[in-house]
Amino acid sequence: MSCSSTQFVDQPTLIGFIAMCDVYVTPYMNEAQMTSGTLAYSFGLGKAVVSNALLACRRAPGRTDAGTLVPFGDSSAIGAAIGSLLVR
DSSP states (O other), X not given: OOOOTTOOXXXXXXXXXXXXXXXXXXXXXXXTOOOOHHHHHHHHTTOEEEEEOOHHHHTOTTOTTSEEEEOTTOHHHHHHHHHHHHTO
């Protein structure tokens, strides 16, 4: 199935997409972004995560191995974090 960037999918399809990921990345540009539903699904599926320091990421209990927090707008840090997770 292909999706355009403006298409929403149902929950089972979304979870299926996330399940295929090796690393889930949330490169939000706005520090006002409080949380992300897909981020919550990613944590729930045990995926490694690279994310900006969203409130939800800073409070993820017991997930110190889950990934890396990066500064907002720092594409180099995002790339380095993804690279380090892929070589584990």
